Amino acid sequence: MSTTVTPTIKHTALSDFKEITKMRLSLSVVFSSVAGYFLGADTISLKIVLLLALGGYFMVGASNAFNQIIEKDLDALMHRTKNRPVASGRMTVNTAFLIACVFTILGIGILYSINAQTAMFGAISIFLYTSVYTPLKTKTPLSVFVGAIPGAIPFMLGWVAATDNFGIEPGTLFALQFFWQFPHFWAIGWFLFEDYKRGGFFMLPTGKQDKGTAVQIILYTVWTILVSIVPVFGVTGQLKLSIVAAIIVLSLGLVMLYYAIQLYKKMTEKAAKQLMLSSVLYITLIQIVYVIDKFIR
Template sequence: MKSAVGSVKNTSLSVIFSDFKEITKAKLAISVVFSSIAGYFLGAYEVEITSILLLTFGGYCMVGASNAYNQIIEKDLDALMNRTKNRPIPSGRMSVKNALATAITLTVLGVVALFALSPKTAMFGAISIFLYTSVYTPLKTKTPLSVFVGAFPGAIPFMLGWVAATDDFGIEPGTLFMIQFFWQFPHFWALGWMLDEDYKKAGFKMLPTGKKDKGTALQIILYTIWMIVISIVPVFGFTGRLTLSIPAAVIVLMAGLVMLFFAFKLYDKRDNPTARKLMLASVTYISLIQVVYVIDKFI
């Protein structure tokens, strides 16, 4: 009997933990925290473990809160799409009340943790939550420009790490912001291309032309080119303490050209498998260049 009760408790805790990961989009949150930590290493004069822990905890809380608010707002729309209908709220495993309590708690904890690093860090974190939930989310069913708006909070994490390390905003974090800003367009449009049919069930307008056509593919190509240009700008010495050696710039350029190759392939084929390859290449790109930037600084 005791064993059965213990098994039920373990199962309940497992479900609660699983739903917490899903409502905060744990994988996405971890990737965002990774970007912030990379930015921190680039900006830090001296690495402090306490600062890294605060940035990690605060960053996860802020991203998790944004995702929780998003799923509360879009609960009825999520129920219409195959990829989201089993999320905690539309599936009925979590009430809106509990989801809101989770989101508010994460917001408070995140702001406090980031404020402990610096007021500017907390301010940018709070701005990202506001833009994501109050501007980007409502616009998704109104206009394809929602992707442009969403690119602003999405570009903050890489920059946030630098601000957390220096308590300063200048050309260096601005450049990191622009790299991740331009990267989001090919990434999310490739994802939007793959999920276009599902998105249309909820009325989401994610592709720039509204269609999986050459116009959308051309814009993906153009934003990929801008992303590559911004990513190698530090090699020319115009970006203050944010620098890049020639070998590192070559690696960044080659990685960008791989993305550009798939962007051109999408223009030619205009099919989901090619869009998926581009999306995967974009995920590899942003992680790779952040690692390259950090390693280049310390060698």
């Protein structure tokens, strides 16, 4: 007689802490912020880099903790999120709230030590994510537009940290990451459509996995590519891009566009996953290319 053993996931206080603050997402935000700082800084200050990394991490961690408190009942309905600390009951709302508040204070305080504008944008990011984006997710697909604002802040936050100035340069970095959010999150919304539906979330622009959504994904991918090569034309102030770098950036964008078109043709969850993965690779490599180009140009 054979016995079937169901594997269990061991949850520790550390693993729950990583989950409540979404450590991997937070680290990706830190990466974007530091890349923006390298682009804006005349001379690199390791102290500012460290402060920006810590402040950015706390800022995103706070937003995610607040989000999981607000959505704990809905998270419990979805396969992807039902084992989150608060949704599963392993962590109390009070504990999560304490973490969120401490992270908010630390995040804004650390960013303020860099300069006031950096702290202001950090505070705006936390507010929009928790107070506007999160409640709207169960009401309207327009929530993605609101969520794209705090999602686009990190790249430009680094430039503001370096220069204490908001102008065309950080505005361009913001626009690049803002438009990128749509194909990225709509791809996620596509392959997690059924799971999101269990929680009552409206993530796709048409509310369905249809051609209308696929067309909008293609359009926003094109806009992302166009914004990403604008600095090569010399119209974005101190944010510049060499012709070689622009060609590389364009090529990376065309790869992402290829997968967006494949989603339109195939309309499958597999195609949506491929687009999501290509979008993550795209935004990461774009930031690396921008930074390398600045220092070798």
